[in-house]
Amino acid sequence: xxxxxxxxxxxxxxxxxxxxxxxxxxxxxxxxxxxxxxxxxxxxxxxxxxxxxxxxxxxxxxxxxxxxxxxxxxxxxxxxxxxxxxxxxxxxxxxxxxxxxxxxxxxxxxxxxxxxxxxxxxxxxxxxxxxxxxxxxxxxxxxxxxxxxxxxxxxxxxxxxxxxxxxxxxxxxxxxxxxxxxxxxxxxxxxxxxx
Numbered sequence: 001x002x003x004x005x006x007x008x009x010x011x012x013x014x015x016x017x018x019x020x021x022x023x024x025x026x027x028x029x030x031x032x033x034x035x036x037x038x039x040x041x042x043x044x045x046x047x048x049x050x051x052x053x054x055x056x057x058x059x060x061x062x063x064x065x066x067x068x069x070x071x072x073x074x075x076x077x078x079x080x081x082x083x084x085x086x087x088x089x090x091x092x093x094x095x096x097x098x099x100x101x102x103x104x105x106x107x108x109x110x111x112x113x114x115x116x117x118x119x120x121x122x123x124x125x126x127x128x129x130x131x132x133x134x135x136x137x138x139x140x141x142x143x144x145x146x147x148x149x150x151x152x153x154x155x156x157x158x159x160x161x162x163x164x165x166x167x168x169x170x171x172x173x174x175x176x177x178x179x180x181x182x183x184x185x186x187x188x189x190x191x192x193x194x195x
Contacts, residue, residue, distance in 0.1 A: 002114060014071045019110060022052055025174050033181035034134050037061030040104035045090050046111035049075040053083045061105060066090060091117060095124055103128050109138040113154050118161055132186035138179050
């Protein structure tokens with residue numbers, strides 16, 4: 001497990017390291033599940049160089065890219081829509097100051113496997129999502145990777161944790177990645193369920 005995420009990822013980004021770009025297939029799936037932004041709020045957790053946040057802005061979302069290191073967003077290119085970048089760690093004891101129950105869309109691409117406190121992280125995501133909002137997660141599965149790379153994927157138990165407590169769960173494999181469209185309960189769903 002990475003003890004100091006800001007230092008670890010900052011060094012990799014500063015050294016020129018880049019990660020799997022958003023594919024056309026993945027973008028089409030995201031478009032299908034998330035729909036057009038129409039000025040709604042979107043949060044990209046672990047935004048890296050801001051590629052996904054820029055894509056969301058291009059779809060019409062008011063996008064915020066959140067990353068624990070300033071090295072990655074500093075590499076961000078301009079986008080069609082304005083993207084706000086916040087340099088804070090989603091797992092910090094004092095969470096980032098973000099509006100609660102406001103985001104129509106939250107993304108975490110190639111992030112979930114590296115989260116130390118997954119239940120705590122999911123609780124924070126639930127607290128930030130608007131009722132009926134979408135949590136979009138892209139991650140490899142540990143079992144589909146070579147043994148020396150298994151740590152960058154999630155286990156079956158972690159997948160169960162990730163996919164529990166949502167109104168709807170849709171999962172689609174794209175190459176070595178699995179894309180999850182996790183829909184939060186709407187206020188009406190909660191009233192019906194007596195939550």
